[in-house]
Amino acid sequence: EADIYQTPRYLVIGTGKKITLECSQTMGHDKMYWYQQDPGMELHLIHYSYGVNSTEKGDLSSESTVSRIRTEHFPLTLESARPSHTSQYLCASSAHIWGISGNTIYFGEGSWLTVV
Amino acid sequence: EDQVTQSPEALRLQEGESSSLNCSYTVSGLRGLFWYRQDPGKGPEFLFTLYSAGEEKEKERLKATLTKKESFLHITAPKPEDSATYLCAVRRGGSEKLVFGKGTKLTVNP
Numbered sequence: 001e002a003d004i005y006q007t008p009r010y011l012v013i014g015t016g017k018k019i020t021l022e023c024s025q026t027m028g029h030d031k032m033y034w035y036q037q038d039p040g041m042e043l044h045l046i047h048y049s050y051g052v053n054s055t056e057k058g059d060l061s062s063e064s065t066v067s068r069i070r071t072e073h074f075p076l077t078l079e080s081a082r083p084s085h086t087s088q089y090l091c092a093s094s095a096h097i098w099g100i101s102g103n104t105i106y107f108g109e110g111s112w113l114t115v116v
Numbered sequence: 117e118d119q120v121t122q123s124p125e126a127l128r129l130q131e132g133e134s135s136s137l138n139c140s141y142t143v144s145g146l147r148g149l150f151w152y153r154q155d156p157g158k159g160p161e162f163l164f165t166l167y168s169a170g171e172e173k174e175k176e177r178l179k180a181t182l183t184k185k186e187s188f189l190h191i192t193a194p195k196p197e198d199s200a201t202y203l204c205a206v207r208r209g210g211s212e213k214l215v216f217g218k219g220t221k222l223t224v225n226p
Contacts, residue, residue: 042216043203043216044212104150104165105150109158110158
């Protein structure tokens with residue numbers, strides 16, 4: 001079972017505010033991810049990291065930014081929130097196993113963001 | 117481009133009525149097909165990973181199978197607590213991205 005913690009679980013903020021969604025994992029996984037999911041729609045990868053000081057953009061364009069200063073921590077930041085950022089943000093992690101690229105990705109409970 | 121299509125979009129079953137969910141995929145160099153369960157307002161919960169055609173995995177009332185073009189999630193004698201959205205995802209070799217389908221929303225009535 002995965003131990004990935006996301007805070008806050010639910011957040012309602014005004015347009016133009018800066019927000020940071022926190023994500024921590026206690027499994028020592030090197031790889032971490034942020035996915036975005038709108039209600040009834042597919043999950044889309046927006047950011048990922050191979051390890052400390054590594055960040056990459058996913059396929060879905062996002063105005064958010066991420067950082068990876070510690071292995072266990074992968075926060076996502078929106079400098080100026082807009083109503084179009086309203087969505088569910090899911091943090092995930094996986095172990096890096098040499099020679100296996102299909103290793104399992106475990107998800108957190110998600111952070112629901114509403115921008116009004 | 118990698119693509120995952122799940123059917124049906126929604127499925128209603130009576131308790132004990134077995135059925136199957138389908139996941140059709142197109143991916144170059146499959147490096148894993150994943151099944152997740154997602155409850156409302158929560159993150160996906162990992163169920164199975166399948167790597168090659170012919171592979172099967174079981175967990176309680178669930179059994180996942182894989183061919184070169186599709187995967188099935190068989191649910192035997194479902195219970196109301198099996199009600200959830202079931203997500204299928206694929207990963208290609210050399211990519212960090214999981215490509216997800218839209219899911220099948222399963223409702224099991226008592």
